[in-house]
Amino acid sequence: MNIVEFEEIEKLRSYEKVVQQFVSMIASGQLKPGDRLLPERELASRLSISRAVLREAFRVMESLGIIESRIGSGRYLPKADINLFGLSEGQEHLALYLSFMEARSYIEAGTVELAAKRATGEDLERIKKAVSVEISRENFIKSDTEFHLAITAASHNSVLDWIMGSQLFSIYFTGVWGSEDPNRWKQISEEHRAIYEAIKKKNAEEAKGAILYHLERVKDNIIKVKG
Amino acid sequence: MNIVEFEEIEKLRSYEKVVQQFVSMIASGQLKPGDRLLPERELASRLSISRAVLREAFRVMESLGIIESRIGSGRYLPKADINLFGLSEGQEHLALYLSFMEARSYIEAGTVELAAKRATGEDLERIKKAVSVEISRENFIKSDTEFHLAITAASHNSVLDWIMGSQLFSIYFTGVWGSEDPNRWKQISEEHRAIYEAIKKKNAEEAKGAILYHLERVKDNIIKVKG
């Protein structure tokens, strides 16, 4: 996984910018499951891009499962299974988030376990650096994401790497789920540090326990705030 | 995840057919890491499709990480170390496959655990049906894939569903890893059945143990044959 360096980029292709724009609208909740997008032709003119580029973006989003095209009808955000977590209408957003956290608990149980076994000195440096950053409102998403991707890289498994770095996952990582509570920021730092220490000690079981605890806390915190 | 019914479909969009064609060429080893594809304009005329459709296909493959576009140079299959295929080469080939199996062990530990908790009668029917098929050389990939996707569906987690059903995973599922040994087919059926029974009993721990055992056996079998 590449480190996301916010300074350099900006050389994205047109279609990638479009995807990012939609991804962030989904992440922020401006676009919700079940919503219908504007017609392709109209969207193209509003965004000042050609239909061709817009369609490239749609294809990618389609393959990510974040939109559905229905011939003769339009493009939609797939409806979420809200029943699952005992949620009610209007909480589809939260339903998706809980599925995501659930999936992460399995996937990251894997990445930390492997990281504990395989992390090189360089890997540990990157994780340590991510842990050292003091969390603030501004850098919350960036530093949290970097911490989890640093562990992923240390797991040296290209498939897990692909999953954690996928555009779909970035929807959640860049979502509106950041905590506003400075006390929670401190706790997060401590939880991250515990994971780091366990990996450094090459104690896979401890690392696994630490990340599961961390993800559980993250989830509970969101439910408390949004649920 | 939708059930793949080979009888009905065929109504794929043009770009999906193109993606499938490339995916199967990668899975079969006709295309290898480092290979350069033909120029976009030439490929379009050879496949008798418009440049626009071909580009849609390339965008999707790009987002899957299975091709890279280099302006002014061409499109390439990523080199072996970072990439996710190489299914017909020697050693990297195997390393990649092991990454995949490793990732699956974590992900499917999740899907079976959740399936044991959440599977509906309908879900169990689908899994049972998949287990009931007698494995042969012809249906090996299809029936094995269907079994694992049926469990995934029963987990009722859209994120895990997306991962297991992704085109990237299909490269491995449709790869050259099928066993040729009829005795092994029988064992696979038994292992599948054990997983099914555990899910049916809603015994998550047993289901987890059963799938980890199964995946371990699959892996060992491949190493024995290909390693």
Next chain:
DNA sequence: AAGTGGTCTAGACCACTGT
């Protein structure tokens, strides 16, 4: 019937790479 996605045509110009 109108709206919308799916696909195509037949070009064009730019930016970049490699020789």
Next chain:
DNA sequence: CAGTGGTCTAGACCACTTG
């Protein structure tokens, strides 16, 4: 310099869904 991807234009026709 020629080749190649990135993007665009300005249309067109078909198949399908919805009212």
